[in-house]
Amino acid sequence: MRLPNWKTPILSSNRVLAALGLSIGLLTLIAHFAEFGWTQTGGPFSAQEFLEPIKFLSSDQLKGRGDGTKELDRAGNYIADHFRKFGLKPGGDNGKYLQHFDLVVGAKLGRKNLAVYRQGEHSEKLNLQETFVPLSFSASASIEAPLVFAGYGITAPEYHYDDYQGLDVSGRIAIVLRHEPQENDEHSLFAGRQLTSHSEIANKATNAKNHGAKAIVLVNDLGNHSGEPDALLRLDEVSGPREMTIPVIQVTADTVNSWLKPSGHTVEELRQAIDKDLSNHSMALDGSSRLALTVQIERIHRKAANVIAELPGSEPSIADQYIVVGAHYDHLGLGEHDSLAPRQRGQIHHGADDNASGTSGVLELADALAHSKERPRHSVVFICFAGEELGLLGSAHYANHATFPLQRTIAMVNMDMIGRVSNNRVYIGGTGTSPDFQKLVEDANSSVKLAVSYSASGYGASDQTSFTVHEVPVLFFFSGLHSDYHKPSDTWDKIDAVNGARVVELVGNVVHGLDALNDKPQFVRVSEPVAPVMGGGGGYGPYFGSIPDFGQVEHGGVKFSDVRDGSPAGKAGFKAGDVLVEFDGKTIDNLYDFTYALRAHKPGDKVTVTVLRGNERVTREVTLEVRK
Ligand SMILES: [Zn+2]
Ligand SMILES: [Zn+2]
Missing domain, CATH: 3.50.30.30 (Glucose Oxidase; domain 1)
Incomplete structure (x- = not known):
């Protein structure tokens, strides 16, 4: 299966997702969930060690690691301390681990x-x-x-x-x-x-x-x-x-x-x-x-920092070539923007899976490679990015101010949300960005035995996109969406650490595979980014205002994980937990049905909508509105 563009690239992608309430990518993803038997295998990475940084990064004291906050700075220092402890060389500005950049966190009217x-x-x-x-x-x-x-x-x-x-x-x-x-x-x-x-x-x-x-x-x-x-x-x-x-x-x-x-x-x-x-x-x-x-618009500027460390390569002839291993460590803070739980704005959005999990993956790999008997031949650059949730800003800054030249970066490996493996499945994007990448991943997975869904495109929802646009081959690792995505409830206790450690093992094998290459992998341009959807809507039909439960995989209706206040669905009295079963006389079995039914209407249409609330059928008339 093709890994869907579950967040729109380049733009503040999550904002788009939140605004739409649902996306076709998610539908594709959910529709392709399949049952796989699997066994827990004891690999080189311990579940315990994988979970440790996730617990800290997603704890209340870090307040959701919002961009431009001192809590994100604290998370950055925590990562830098680990890099130092592993004996890695600083790779940021002026001999430091941090690479600072300016970001715009909002706008207000000037005088x-x-x-x-x-x-x-x-x-x-x-x-x-x-x-x-x-x-x-x-x-x-x-x-x-x-x-x-x-x-x-x-x-x-x-x-x-x-x-x-x-x-x-x-x-x-x-x-x-x-x-x-x-x-x-x-x-x-x-x-x-x-x-x-x-x-x-x-x-x-x-x-x-x-x-x-x-x-x-x-x-x-x-x-x-x-x-x-x-x-x-x-x-x-x-x-x-x-x-x-x-x-x-x-x-x-x-x-x-x-x-x-x-x-x-x-x-x-x-x-x-x-x-x-x-x-x-x-x-x-x-x-x-x-x-x-x-x-006069005043843009609200803040500082944030990427955290960068280098493990110098052991083979002099290729030590000036780099493999980048990355993950973003920022999240939504208190969810002022882009929360998928609009009623819980102001609460800590913990971001355990998104993306304390990938950050932990970077730390685990940095630790393992720094202490391995056989050091990698290429230099390996570990980067934890800030600004991802505001639109891939940290990785874009790095790509434009690379402290290790991109022309000599043979590949970029990105982890974003690797802690919630379901049905033994992992989604790997970017396998089309270089001719031998899919084979390389298959070999790397032969001992780990995860069920892999491949996607050729190097564009997508996360920081690998910033490298793809600069023609660096990429691989992107992702364990799938769930109902806690971009909500306060994305907490560490829901992390599947055993399988998260297996994903890290797979990524480690992939890095070894890349390191074994003697020639720089050739970059292949596979597909262009999805056109950003902005004001005025993007062809998703009129506005209804429910937030489907993305973790739901059963058929028999679409469960609402929430309903937006003041939206058509909200005004009609629908609420979280309701299961949509009928829309304008058409049976709704899944999100496909719902999207299709919604698109057939226009703002202003009155439709009869039926939900199941417990055992009760509740039917209401809803006036659809224009999507803003
Ligand atoms: Zn993320
Ligand atoms: Zn996110």
């Missing part, structure tokens, strides 16, 4: 955020948070420019559609509708009722900038969402790149209508005209009208 509309002598100030709001990834800038209406702000050559055709946007501010044309039409060129990536705000901002716009103003396509209020997005509601190069704000439809008045048009009338036949209704606004805009 000065101002928008003033001028038309001739007349000027009118917009009210922050009431009639306009900047988005978190907006550039900070002060500009004044004429306005143009640019339809949905989409250039889609594949559909022969271009809102910018014949429009001079250069040096102007583009007003664009949110989402995309014919959103509710199942025959729409734009993937029927599903939103395409053209609807994503970051893509619209990029497209506007590419056409020379000085800023982009978003306005709700209210006519496509009847019954919904003209709500402004929250500052941080839409995740996106850290910072766009132009200001990005949203303005209420009433405000834009007042700007359009001299032209005799309204937002809704223009939207209808476009949606009718996908014709172009872009135009410059009245020549004397301008918008003066000042946006």
Whole structure:
């Protein structure tokens, strides 16, 4: 089986997963669980020693190891102390184990955020948070420019559609509708009722900038969402790149209508005209009208550190070639972002499996290799990364500031969540990134005898992606998702240390296999990253608001591990523990059924939903909403 991209790469991946509530990758994963008989084998790594660092790293005193916290620093020092004790050479900055980097942990409005509309002598100030709001990834800038209406702000050559055709946007501010044309039409060129990536705000901002716009103003396509209020997005509601190069704000439809008045048009009338036949209704606004805009977003910066150590190679001719063994050691802290238990925000998200387990794997291997009679011929570089949960930031920093040159890094081996082996199964990604890797892993596993699911791609949910993009062959080890993923309940007592130690043994054998190679393994590019899903939704249908229990493998319905407050499912009175069995008259057996049923609907649809609560059948009407 192909290891699914269970977190979207590069972007703050977990945010995406959390926002969606479920992902196709997870469905694939769960669907492929299989029963395997297995026996516990006494390998070279002890379960006890594997568990020790996990207990400490996931303890309450480390408060979930959030990025930018002093508790994460403490975890980093703990790792560095171990590297020192093993006699490994520091591999970070200035002869230290730590490699510091700057990370953005959030954004807030600065002091000065101002928008003033001028038309001739007349000027009118917009009210922050009431009639306009900047988005978190907006550039900070002060500009004044004429306005143009640019339809949905989409250039889609594949559909022969271009809102910018014949429009001079250069040096102007583009007003664009949110989402995309014919959103509710199942025959729409734009993937029927599903939103395409053209609807994503970051893509619209990029497209506007590419056409020379000085800023982009978003306005709700209210006519496509009847019954919904003209709500402004929250500052941080839409995740996106850290910072766009132009200001990005949203303005209420009433405000834009007042700007359009001299032209005799309204937002809704223009939207209808476009949606009718996908014709172009872009135009410059009245020549004397301008918008003066000042946006000031303060990004909240913190420091974090990768922890790096080197075991120099024993064979002089290849000691300047490196094998990187890595794992991230950060987690979600108190779960302010990306928690899959939204009601438990503020509680410690322990992160025992994610990824104290992989961190322990690095420490175990560092210890074993440093003390082995036969030292590896290549130099081995051990790296514990920070910033992974915010979007692979630590590994990306390392890849761009490698203390051991990537050109001479023959492979990168990554462990992320290796402590919850189920049915003797381990998922190994990246086997397609070099021609002999699958064979190498099979040989390494011949004594360990785990059941392996292979995936060729070097892209995925974790830090190996940062090396794949630099054309370093990678291998990624993962023991599978479970119901405690990204929740406070990911605790050490649930770790299967016996089998975790077996995964470490397998990784150790793989490192030996890599070390035995005489030629640098050739890099093969296998597949491109999955397109990031951002604001506006990504084709997952309307918003329901349940969080399926990802650990559930039985059939007979979809169990909710939680239901989001204020979501359609929440408003209908559904709650954690309910098992979804019927959706709009269709029997729901598993997550596939649920996803399919949900996608067939659009926001605003009323559907009848039945769950099992204990022995009782509970049926409610739910009004689906737009996914934000
Ligand atoms: Zn992880
Ligand atoms: Zn995670």
